[in-house]
Amino acid sequence: MKTQRVPFGQTSPHKKNAVFLAIYVDAISPWKYFKDDMQHFKCPALIMIDRWDGRMGFPGGTVNEGETLLEALVREIKEEIGITIKPEKVHPIASHENRIVTHFYGLKVLEAEFLHIYYHILNNFSRSILLHAYEEGDNSHFMSEITGIKIVPLLQHENKGINRFIENAFAGATREDLLVLLKEIFGIEI
Numbered sequence: 001m002k003t004q005r006v007p008f009g010q011t012s013p014h015k016k017n018a019v020f021l022a023i024y025v026d027a028i029s030p031w032k033y034f035k036d037d038m039q040h041f042k043c044p045a046l047i048m049i050d051r052w053d054g055r056m057g058f059p060g061g062t063v064n065e066g067e068t069l070l071e072a073l074v075r076e077i078k079e080e081i082g083i084t085i086k087p088e089k090v091h092p093i094a095s096h097e098n099r100i101v102t103h104f105y106g107l108k109v110l111e112a113e114f115l116h117i118y119y120h121i122l123n124n125f126s127r128s129i130l131l132h133a134y135e136e137g138d139n140s141h142f143m144s145e146i147t148g149i150k151i152v153p154l155l156q157h158e159n160k161g162i163n164r165f166i167e168n169a170f171a172g173a174t175r176e177d178l179l180v181l182l183k184e185i186f187g188i189e190i
């Protein structure tokens with residue numbers, strides 16, 4: 001089955017649901033520490049993760065039985081990157097159906113919060129999942145599910161930048177999610 005966009009939040013009988021989050025900022029200086037004019041340049045950016053299977057994705061995961069989508073999002077984000085998000089701060093972006101149905105949310109933050117979140121994840125992600133697993137009495141996690149975190153500048157420059165980034169290997173409907181976010185939130189068409 002080809003991945004298809006469905007109305008946001010629509011689920012499908014007998015299919016699992018998963019929820020994911022793009023933490024993004026409207027304007028950040030990727031070259032803040034350059035000595036020339038580039039230090040004043042700003043562009044939007046978002047946070048993505050490297051998964052244990054080598055593909056890239058957004059933080060998130062599968063919805064448990066009896067959980068709402070937002071409850072699952074809060075739980076998965078805490079488990080995966082150690083951040084507690086407020087459900088009222090996130091907004092829906094897109095749902096896609098394939099083998100499972102994925103629901104993609106956005107969380108817009110300011111530049112200082114964005115960097116704070118990034119460094120927090122960098123310092124804590126391997127620890128957070130181990131601690132969570134320990135607290136839950138779950139010894140099935142011997143390592144973090146995520147192996148890296150990246151800031152993705154949403155910058156189009158000739159055939160470089162985001163146009164090339166989109167050619168990477170992504171998990172599930174990540175590429176479709178990213179394309180919707182680029183077009184509908186930042187007006188960037190690839």
Ligand SMILES: O=c1[nH]cnc2c1ncn2[C@H]1C[C@H](O)[C@@H](COP(=O)(O)OP(=O)(O)O)O1
Pocket residue numbers: 018020056057058059060061062100102104145171172173174175177
């Ligand atoms: O960011 C994503 N956007 C859409 N689909 C995604 C994303 N990341 C993963 N996926 C797909 C790939 C898998 O089929 C499912 C479940 O993801 P996973 O991280 O494996 O969830 P659990 O660890 O099982 O909770 O979603």
